[in-house]
Amino acid sequence: MIRSLYVRITITFLIIVLVSMGIAFFMANLLFQRDMKGKFGGSMEHTIDRIEQLYTGSAPRSLPVFLEQVANLQGLTLVAVGRNGMLISVGLNRDSLVNHLTRETLTSVFAGQTVQVAIGEEGEDKPSKPPAIGRTVRFGNMDWALFVTPDRAMEVRSFQRNTFTILTTVLVVGGILILVAARYLVKPLKMMTAATTRIAKGDFDVQLPLQRGDELGELADSINRMAVGLSQLEMMRQDFVSNVSHEIQSPLTSIGGFAEALRSEQLTEAERGRYVGIIKQESSRLSRLSENLLKLASLDSQQHPYAPAPYRLDRQLRDTVLSCEPHWVAKQQTVELFLEETIITADEDQLSQVWINLLTNSMKFTPEGGHISFHLTEHEGFAIVRIADSGSGIPPEDRERVFERFYKSDASRDRTLGGSGLGLSIVHKIVGIHGGTIEIEEGEGEGAVFIVRLPVAL
DSSP, rough: TTHHHHOOOHHHHHHHHHHHHHHHHHHHHHHHHHHHHHGGGGHHHHHHHHHHHHHHHOOOHHHHHHHHHHHHHEEEEEEEEEETEEEESSSSSHHHHHOOOHHHHHHHHHHTOHHHHHHHOOOOOSSSEEEEEEEEEEEEEEEEEEEEEEEOOOHHHHHHHHHHHHHHHHHHHHHHHHHHHHHHHHHHHHHHHHHHHHHHHHHOOOOOOOOOOSSSHHHHHHHHHHHHOOOOOHHHHHHHHHHHHHHHHHHHHHHHHHHHTTTTTTOOOOHHHHHHHHHHHHHHHHHHHHHHHHHHHHHTTTTTOOEEEEEEEHHHHHHHHHHTTTHHHHOOOOOEEEEOEEEEEEEEEHHHHHHHHHHHHHHHOOOOOEEEEEEEEEEEEEEEEEEOOOSSOOOOOGGGTSSTTTTOOOOOOOGOOOOOOOOHHHHHHHHTTTOOEEEEEEOOOSEEEEEOOOSSOO
16 A cells, blocks of 8 residues: 555655644744833833832732732742842742842842842753843832843743644645645556556556546656557568568469479470479578568667778769669660769768669569669768669659568559569668668659769768
8 A cells, every 4th residue: 555656646745744833834934932021121121110009099908919919910939038038939940030039139139229130040051031120119118129030931831832733734734735646646656556557567558538637647648659660560570471471482382383383294394494483583582582571680689790980982972883783784674873072981881782772673563665764962071972774764753662661562563573672671771870861862764863962971
């Protein structure tokens, strides 16, 4: 139970309130004691005058009874010492006051002086009670040294009782309010916990309300966006598995079928050679698929070897075209190069894969007798490579998706040409690793135009 956030918030609040109440009560009592010390000092002389006038006007029969009644009514401690040594003391602090009276003090008072007598507990450095005021008064036919000090016990008790009542009320009301407030705070957290539990189980159809503008609202928005992102990733994963299964199943079916056909003794040598060629072709297709999948996995893991160094990009493009010369010559295609001398800092091996994939893609979808062109320029710190062909082109609705893994445009790509749909995904990944971009522009007439922008210096 104590592990519940609701209980922890409530207990933490109550502990804070209790500590704050204790400090507040101590400080309030301290300030009250200080204020009370200076409150009565200036008025005690007037109090003595009033007591003397009251005695003269009322002429009581018993002075001790009179002083006790005055002390009770006014909340005072009174000590009267006659010239004959008679002592009358009334009030809560009478013993302390009597103990602090000295012969010198009495002599000064009977000499007509007004004196102050410090009152405190034994051993105190500073008196904790207001001083007593002493002066000579006349009660009847005798002079008396009358000492007066306020008796604050009732006021202190009243103050402490009222303060305690106020603080207790604050505690009770605050405790009730924190129970409600904590539930209000914990409720969205419980909803988020339930949502993340559903997400953990694979249910990404989660949508938390976004009525709050505080940190909890931001957290709910983050969970919603995470659910959408995970849902998209799950769809991509399912598509990926489906596409991989399809790409693998197709050549395996062909290999199995033609391998079974080879067992027939009625095949001619020409048919047997053709079947063996098909099996070899499909095996190569599987090998390329496996190689591309491993390369993509390596690039995604960010552990693929990456060794940038300065080199001539124009020379690399020229060497790539020359290495593929037998292929484009066989299709009677023309490859034109318009290259400016450009030095970039990049991983030469990775970018070589980019140019080979793009050139192979152009040769594959460019008919016999078509042409392919490479343009290399440098502008505002970027090397810009433009690869254009006179092939079938890419429809506008497919240009946003051609870099997705296994995506093929049925309208413009002939599936009989082979390929797994991973080449452009590898190109996009490598260009992104180098901080560049790749995009597709509409060619003049027919054909596709790929534009690669790479920073000259990393």
